[in-house]
Amino acid sequence: MKLFKSMISAFLMYSKIPMPRIAWTAENRRYALCFFPLIGVLIGILLLLWRSVCAMLSLSPLLCGVGSVLVPILVTGGIHLDGFCDVNDARASYADREKQCAILSDPHIGAFAVIKLCMYLMLQAALMAELTKHAASIVALGFILSRSLSGLTAVTFRAAKKTGTLQAFVSPAHKKVTILSLISTAALVSIGMLCIRPALAVAALLGAGLSVGCYKRMAYRNFGGITGDTAGWFLQVCEMTLLISTVLTEKIMMGG
Secondary structure: OHHHHHHHHHHHHHOOOOOOOOOOOOHHHOOHHHHHHHHHHHHHHHHHHHHHHHHHHOOOHHHHHHHHHHHHHHHHOOHHHHHHHHHHHHHHOOOOHHHHHHHHHOOOOOHHHHHHHHHHHHHHHHHHOOOOHHHHHHHHHHHHHHHHHHHHHHHHOOEOOOOOHHHHHHOOOOHHHHHHHHHHHHHHHHHHHHHHOHHHHHHHHHHHHHHHHHHHHHHHHHHOOEOHHHHHHHHHHHHHHHHHHHHHHHHHHHHO
């Protein structure tokens, strides 16, 4: 029952999927991060189903790409894009750390966030439109991998503050179980990618690994550690880096 309530807590926080309402207690969130990648499983399945529908109906690559971008937004409600926007606003200020942290906590969205968000979504749609069957499967698994890495960084990276949305899940977490669960998930996903197409998998995994390093450097330098907003920023950057790596690698291989 504890595991079931932890799973529900993860879906209630990180998705818009209807779930039974449960008490918002630390005990019910103890293993929530272990189930975070399940949301990526759902996104990946829906993405592949959407692309199958596009193939059956002979829809244009543009419509397929735009729909592929909408799938994770509809599932998550855009919670991670919110963090992506907040971080971009804060970084665009080029202010000191204290000022950037204040901007990060501001619920309003600034012009720089809007610009970066538009750029992100357009690029993502264009890249999604270029995916072949094998590449799409790699990217679908990437939604699971990004959430596994996000959970791992949440419990292993230094926190910028002791309160907040992220700490509501990290503080009560059984860290050893959470780390083992997320590492196992990431390993299984990586093996799955390699079984689909090794070259694309290696490129995707390298891209994801690079995003982890960039995330730590950015969060520590700009904010003194990670927060819920920086976690959202990382998830989006990780998925974009993985997508770019996969598409470019396939194009290079096809060109050769």
